[in-house]
Amino acid sequence: MNQTIASDSGQLESLRVHAADNVRVALKDLPTGSEIDDDGRRITLVEPIRHKHKFALAPLALGDTVIMYGVTVGRATQSIAEGAAITTGNLEHSTDSATAQARRGSWQAPDVSRFEGATFDGYHRPDGRVGTANVWLVVPLVFCENRNIEVLRQCVADALGEDPYRDYKRLARELLHGAAGAEPAAPPAERLFPNVDGVRFLTHTLGCGGTDDDAQALCRLLAGYICHPNVAGATVLSLGCQKAQIEMIKRAVAARDPQGLRPVHYLEQQASISEEALIREALTTIFDGLAEANRVERAPASLTELSVGVECGGSDGFSGLSANPVVGALVDRLVAIGGSGILSEFPELCGVEHELIARCRDDATAERFRSLMDAYQRHAASVGADFSMNPSPGNVRDGLITDAMKSAGAAKKGGDSPVVDVLDYTEPQTRKGLNLLCSPGNDVESTTALAGSGANLILFTTGLGTPTGNPVTPVLKIASNSELARRMSDIIDFDAGPVIRGEATIDELADQLLQLCVDAASGRYRSRAVNLAQYDFIPWKRGVSL
Incomplete structure (x- = not known):
């Protein structure tokens, strides 16, 4: 995770996220004729590429697979020239259960020595749990x-x-x-x-x-x-x-x-x-x-008592490059310390199921995840819906043009640690570590579910700006880009934009964000959502909500 974003030429203009990818992401607006260095190969753009959007690194024929984050995110619906933009007009949603990059038991926990012995000031309840609010x-x-x-x-x-x-x-x-x-x-x-x-x-x-x-x-x-x-x-x-x-x-x-x-x-x-x-x-x-x-007064508590729910909304083409990986790195740190993370929004895990299954702690946990995902997709299909309908017009406009592309970036919020449990909607978290929670992709329905399962902090990443909070759990908003953090500073708590500019690493920002979480859990920092009384609550009626 210790990385900065920069192009091969040293100028911050585009990025290939994974070595297996056959597309790059424009980090700024690139005009026709721009020459991009891709691992020693020169790619000439045949049309302008808007920042946050993708372009092909080689000619693609009808039916060819488009790879990003190392996984399938779509299939070409027509031929795409080298250096041409990837759009809704030439790409459709597609996934592939390829060999997982993750392997059970292979996780290397991050260094959390700087947080050794760290505590937060929380409200100790008679049942032994600790609250971050009262x-x-x-x-x-x-x-x-x-x-x-x-x-x-x-x-x-x-x-x-x-x-x-x-x-x-x-x-x-x-x-x-x-x-x-x-x-x-x-x-x-x-x-x-x-x-x-x-x-x-x-x-x-x-x-x-x-x-x-x-x-x-x-x-x-x-x-x-x-x-x-x-x-x-x-x-x-x-x-x-x-x-x-x-x-x-x-x-x-x-x-x-x-x-x-x-x-x-x-x-x-x-x-x-x-x-x-x-x-x-x-x-x-x-x-x-x-x-x-x-x-009841606040008193010191171990960071093992933190359970951080992670959510994204109003995502853009940078969310999977900055805000989501920063939150994922924080979840890995918290799990390494002995705390917990909860990753929800099952429609936004479509296409990366094989990665999460490979990370499940045992076969029973993997089967529970598989069965809940299958049941959700069957129910959607029964009413003529599909996970491929998930991206909103705002998502598409800002570069997330298929659900698989959106999902591959959204799953980054869960980091790389083992999946210790899979929860159905309304089930309480009982195991420390990374939990998966079956909820829809609807922002408020999902944050409502995260708090209902016990998350005592929620981290909400956004690239376009979403004014969402929760009645009982403090919600911290993380911007994927600095322009949003400046323009909507009244709702944004943390700026992950320095990752895009190459000014900070994901690990550096994850450490900073974890410290902000400790301050919020202790009442020393009041989240923007609480300041604005954003206390959103929408139960999921268990119908089809993507």
Whole structure:
């Protein structure tokens, strides 16, 4: 992993990622006639190549395989000249279960001596797990309670004087009434609960009108949030007649918390004498819960207690060269220390299954991954969908023109360490090391799943910019290019762009990013997503979501 990106001529203009590749990536806009040195061969571009896009290193005939990252990422749909651009007009999605580059038992752990004895300041829970945040959770069992959740959200924000949208409300008043418009009430001089990171309110569209499996999956997901190490306790609102019953979620919570160590309050509107009585009781549980949560203070914990979920969204042609490999190198470091990583988004692992199977710790783990991937693809096919539909228009515009190409770069977030376990959606992580989690490629559905399985930090790579966060788990955004990091500095926490410019190695940035994770886990660094109150939560209804 200790590498910089540079062309063979020494100028940062293009890159061949893997020795077996038959395409190069333009690191900047290259005009027609540009001569590229490819391992001693001179390639003349026959058309302009936009930065982040690829061009052929040799003539390709109809049906020829295009190789990138050392794996098949597509097949030519027409002849492609040497030095010509690879586009959606001449390439289609294709994968190949070639011989894996990885081998079981061959992983060489990175040097983590600089982090020897390192700790983070976390919240120690009675069940032995450690949180990177300390929040009280308010959860609806059914969409009918979303309005009451919103009432509670506004009431709590007003009572605590911690309205995250205060500045935007002032802006709205100024736009309507002028600068002399009324100012909002000033926030309190001191926080009432300094050891609590806030109250988080979930809303969703499920809980009734679906299948029994939908209701069970929702309850398992909500239980994962209620029992999350970053959550001190929860208030659960039920209507009463919905399919996702209180007894159902109680069983799901008990499966995760068999000793009943997590305080959870269940309120049912149809059993209440009035809406006001329900709101009063809910507010009482929230404020009592905050007082109890405030008694827990941060204390040193081993980095082995960190579980980092990894996600990508708004990816570009540089994501697989900079941000994703940097995150993968961080995951390898954390695993070497004794911590954990969770790699999700199964549609974005299409084409690299053989590599991940080769890294599984045993045959049973490999078979679980294979069976979940096969089942997902069969279900997609049954409704006329396919993983090849995954790339978005933004992905394609910025150089990721097939799902296999996108997947090969996306899988870099998982590093190179052994796969110790494969989790189906809503299953909790129980083994330290690298876990694979079955989730869709939809950004928010996948980050929602990562937190539900226990990730207490999430690293989110992006090349185009994605304003996504999570209610209970701090999300750090890593930009694949410095232009994005500058332009959207309010949402980006870390810039991996120096890799593209050849100014830093992947290993150097991975060390820096791990230190940022330690600071975020300790509360010394507040992520941009938390600053902007980006608390996105979308359960996966287990249909086809690519």
